[in-house]
Amino acid sequence: MKTIILTFLFCGLLASCQDVDEFNTIVPATADENPDLPSVAIHVSGHDRLVHYQTYGNMENPALFILHGSASDMRAYLPLQVFSDKYFVVLWDMRGNGLSERCTKEELAIEEMVNEIEAMKKVFSPDKRINIMGHSWSAFFTARYLARYPDHVNQAILIEPNGLKDEFMKDVGNALNLFTERYMDMMYTTKYLTAKNHEMLDYQAMAMLSSGVRNFYCDKNNIPEWPVWRVGAYALMVWESSIINNGKYNFDYTEGLDQFPNKVLIVGTECSPIGYNFQEKYHQPLFKNAEVLRIENSGHRLLTEQFDALVSGVKSYLLEYKNELQ
Amino acid sequence: MKKKLFYLLFLLSVCLINIQKSKAQESQGLYSNSFSLGINSDAFTGMELGYHQKSTISNIPSCYYLNLNIPLLITAKQKKLDTWEIKAGAALELAKHKRFILLSDFNLFSIKHSQILGTFLPVGFNLKLTPGYRTKNGYIGLQTKFRQVLFTFMNHSEYVNEKFHEIYDSENRLVEIEPKNGLFAFTGSSLNYGIEGMFKLSNKLNMFYEMGMVNYLSKYTGSFDAMMIGQIPFYTDIQLNYKINQK
Numbered sequence: 276m277k278t279i280i281l282t283f284l285f286c287g288l289l290a291s292c293q294d295v296d297e298f299n300t301i302v303p304a305t306a307d308e309n310p311d312l313p314s315v316a317i318h319v320s321g322h323d324r325l326v327h328y329q330t331y332g333n334m335e336n337p338a339l340f341i342l343h344g345s346a347s348d349m350r351a352y353l354p355l356q357v358f359s360d361k362y363f364v365v366l367w368d369m370r371g372n373g374l375s376e377r378c379t380k381e382e383l384a385i386e387e388m389v390n391e392i393e394a395m396k397k398v399f400s401p402d403k404r405i406n407i408m409g410h411s412w413s414a415f416f417t418a419r420y421l422a423r424y425p426d427h428v429n430q431a432i433l434i435e436p437n438g439l440k441d442e443f444m445k446d447v448g449n450a451l452n453l454f455t456e457r458y459m460d461m462m463y464t465t466k467y468l469t470a471k472n473h474e475m476l477d478y479q480a481m482a483m484l485s486s487g488v489r490n491f492y493c494d495k496n497n498i499p500e501w502p503v504w505r506v507g508a509y510a511l512m513v514w515e516s517s518i519i520n521n522g523k524y525n526f527d528y529t530e531g532l533d534q535f536p537n538k539v540l541i542v543g544t545e546c547s548p549i550g551y552n553f554q555e556k557y558h559q560p561l562f563k564n565a566e567v568l569r570i571e572n573s574g575h576r577l578l579t580e581q582f583d584a585l586v587s588g589v590k591s592y593l594l595e596y597k598n599e600l601q
Numbered sequence: 602m603k604k605k606l607f608y609l610l611f612l613l614s615v616c617l618i619n620i621q622k623s624k625a626q627e628s629q630g631l632y633s634n635s636f637s638l639g640i641n642s643d644a645f646t647g648m649e650l651g652y653h654q655k656s657t658i659s660n661i662p663s664c665y666y667l668n669l670n671i672p673l674l675i676t677a678k679q680k681k682l683d684t685w686e687i688k689a690g691a692a693l694e695l696a697k698h699k700r701f702i703l704l705s706d707f708n709l710f711s712i713k714h715s716q717i718l719g720t721f722l723p724v725g726f727n728l729k730l731t732p733g734y735r736t737k738n739g740y741i742g743l744q745t746k747f748r749q750v751l752f753t754f755m756n757h758s759e760y761v762n763e764k765f766h767e768i769y770d771s772e773n774r775l776v777e778i779e780p781k782n783g784l785f786a787f788t789g790s791s792l793n794y795g796i797e798g799m800f801k802l803s804n805k806l807n808m809f810y811e812m813g814m815v816n817y818l819s820k821y822t823g824s825f826d827a828m829m830i831g832q833i834p835f836y837t838d839i840q841l842n843y844k845i846n847q848k
Contacts (some may be wrong), residue, residue, distance in 0.1 A: 285751075292752050292786035300781045301755070303765050311770040329769075350767065374768070456678040459644040460716035461831030463672055463684065466643070467712055467723035467750045469789035470819045470830065479830045481764065482717050488829075504764055508830060509821055516826050 301478045302505050307376040317394040319370065320382040326391075327374040328367035330399070332359030337429065337595060338400035340392065341366045344411030345511045346483060348373025350502045351578050352410070357586055361595035362406065365399045369413070372507030377473045383513040385528070388416045389423055396427060406593065408432040411575065412514055415439065415528065418558075421539070422531030431535070432589055434542040435549050435575055436558060439532075441524035443557040447548045452495075457486040473509060480508035491575035493546035499576040532561045539565040540592040542585065546574040566592070631694055631704075631740065631799070632656075632664035635807070639840030642833070643686075644672040649840065656691075663693040666708070683715040690727070702740060704731040719758040723788065725750035731797055739800035744811055746793040753788040792816045793836055805844050812837040 298304040306314035306325040314325040329349065339362035343349050349366040350373070358364050368375040370391055371383050381387070396405050406429050409417030414436030421431055438444045452458075461482050470476035484506065487498055518526040539562045543551030551569040559565045568588040573581040590596040632655045639649040651668035670686040690708020697703075706729040714721045726749055733742025757780045768776040795813010802808055814824065815834050821827075824834040 288784075289752060289786045292784040293781060295785050295788060297781075299765070299778045301757070301761070301785075302780075303768060303778065309776075311776060313769070313771040454645070454674065456675065457717060458831065459672070459675050459678070460714075462833055463644040463675060463714055463831075464716065464718070464721075465789070465791075465817065465831050465833075466686070466748075467714070467721060467725070467753055467789045469750075469791065469817050470822050470827065470832075473821070475788070476819075476821055476830070478718070478761075481761065482831075483829060485717060485760075502763075502767075504768060512822070512826050512829070515829075 295478070296472045296474045300474070302474050302481075303374060305374050305376050305505075309374075312374055314375070315398055317370075317391065317398065319390045319394050320378075320384070320387040322378060322382055324370045324376040324378055324382070326367050326370060326376070326395070328365065328395075329353065329356075330366075331356040331364040332362055334363050336361060336363045338363045338365055338396075338403065338405045339593075340395065340399075340405050340407045342369065342392070342407070342409040342413030342417060343372070344413055345372075345514060346480065346503075346506050346508070347411075347501065348375075348504050348507070350504050351576075354578070354582060355408075355586070358589075358593070361593070363399070365395065367395060368504075369507070369510070371510035371513075373503075373505055377507075377509070380509075380513050383510050385416065385419065385514065385517060388514075389419045392416065392420045393424060393427070404429040406430045406432075408434065408589070409436070410434040410578070412437060412511075418532060419528050421535040422528075425531075425535045428535070428537070430537060430540070430592070430594060432540045432542065432592065433554075433558070434577070434585075435544065435547055435554065436541075437549060438524075438553075439528045439558060439561065441518070441526050443553075444524045446553060446556070451488050452490065453488060455487045457482055458488050461486060470508075476508045477506050480506040480511075483508075491547045491549075493572065493574050493580075499574065499579045501576050501579060529561050533563050535562060537564065538592075540568055540589065541565055542568045542570060542577070542588065544570045544573040544575065544577050544581075546572075549575070568592070631702075631735075632662055632692065633807075633842070633844045635842040635844045637666075637668070637809075637840045637842045639809070639838060641670070641838040642836050643670065644675050646673045647671065648673050649838075651688075651840075653692075653842065658691065658693060661693050661695065663691050665689075665691050668708075679715075684713060686710055686712045688727070697735075700735045702733050702735055702742070704733060704740075704742065705729065706731075706746075717758060717760050719761055719782075720756045721753055723750045723753035725752075725789075733798070736800070739798060739807065741796065741798035744793065744795050744797040744813060748789075748791045748793070750787065750789040752784050752786050754784055756782050790818050792818060795836070802841075807842040807844070809840040809842060810838065 298308045306312045306327045316323050348368040370378050414433040541554045543554035555567045570581050570584050634655050635653045637651040641647040649670045653664045653666040655664045668688040688708045688710045692706045695703045695705050709726050711724050729746040731742040731744045733740045765778050797811035799809045
């Protein structure tokens with residue numbers, strides 16, 4: 276009898292609990308869950324998905340697409356709206372990231388991320404070439420976009436793309452510091468939180484932003500701030516696993532880059548393992564015409580570390596600003 | 602569905618405790634009154650202190666235990682004891698046939714963990730079954746352990762709160778939302794499978810060990826591709842049991 280009563284009370288307690296996959300419970304809701312968010316539906320990889328976006332500036336101006344990096348969303352990139360005086364700035368959370376709709380593994384394939392850029396171009400700049408800026412993994416997608424759609428792009432800025440070929444990665448190194456306090460906390464968290472859904476997966480991955488496992492910073496003991504609404508953890512897992520085969524890097528996305536006719540600006544920092552030296556050595560030679568901009572005293576999170584230096588360097592490259600100076 | 606699963610598991614565990622299949626004699630050394638000190642792989646290095654009380658449950662050789670588990674490296678880095686786990690349960694020798702044995706273990710656990718995402722207080726249970734083989738000085742067996750968190754109290758930190766800030770709707774109005782604190786049901790589960798065993802070091806000292814693989818029961822993460830969120834697919838545990846009041 277006591278057992279039955281206790282079981283009944285326990286079930287009652289469980290029934291009163293919240294569910295982690297309820298909207299806006301542990302992570303902010305995505306555009307398909309919260310219709311108040313500014314979003315647009317795009318058709319990629321056989322699916323319609325809602326993409327959370329922001330635009331700044333006059334739609335008549337040349338479009339400047341700004342793509343965020345992995346484990347991120349567009350929040351850290353919003354200050355780049357400074358370019359809206361000359362450009363129609365378009366930022367969005369890529370599918371599977373930020374506050375955009377989550378999607379399947381197949382929809383997150385690298386070629387589908389390139390298709391996403393094309394889909395967004397059809398929405399925001401259907402009749403004109405775009406200018407495009409990508410950071411980290413998005414610089415990777417942007418480079419691939421240049422190879423597939425060279426006549427859709429006017430100017431391109433690649434901010435510290437990952438190695439575009441497997442053999443480049445030997446210079447990056449795989450050194451991971453798993454003994455940071457934050458990473459060990461993440462390990463311990465798996466004793467009671469399981470990534471059964473995107474909400475929990477993204478929630479746990481939030482701790483990754485300050486874990487310091489990979490040293491992409493000038494001072495690994497003072498990791499720069501990086502504002503994010505919601506990490507797209509599954510997307511990052513899919514992208515990283517897609518370039519690895521049997522435990523080794525196995526990919527080559529360098530084909531066609533030399534066909535892009537215009538000058539490309541590649542940005543590299545002083546402290547990042549995929550910084551200035553890496554970009555100059557491996558990526559600059561891949562293009563017909565490329566310049567490498569060096570940002571001093573900064574790591575991979577240069578938007579929060581050296582924002583002014585980045586903007587100044589990019590303005591020196593972008594035609595609308597150069598035309599003004601002339 | 603989740604609640605049905607919980608109820609089924611609860612009933613199963615109650616049934617296991619009440620099985621009266623074993624006609625074994627009083628166990629010759631599997632269970633004893635003892636203190637235990639162990640090292641496990643929780644956040645690379647966890648330390649476990651415990652007390653075991655030999656007993657019988659419905660004539661089944663068993664022992665009750667109470668363990669305190671502390672992640673050493675986390676505690677050292679935080680410079681305070683702010684993360685721990687308490688387990689209380691019973692181990693039973695369910696069945697025995699010649700040298701073959703079937704062991705079971707059920708415990709309830711409670712954790713406190715303070716970290717960058719907030720403070721978490723989960724409560725759950727572990728249920729283990731081990732078919733094994735008695736050796737002269739102990740046993741060795743294949744272990745399957747199911748771990749289920751029943752509920753977790755979450756108190757999110759400012760770090761998490763901040764993620765809900767500066768969100769604007771399509772009219773450019775600030776969306777004012779905050780994460781929800783409180784009780785959340787069934788936040789985690791995992792299935793461990795591996796080997797376990799015990800052997801006698803001396804009349805007073807036994808060593809218990811277990812090691813194997815962890816399946817986090819998530820459709821989004823495989824065994825090795827979620828290490829970036831801390832999902833390490835291996836576990837290990839070694840304990841020394843010091844017998845007390847033994848002849």
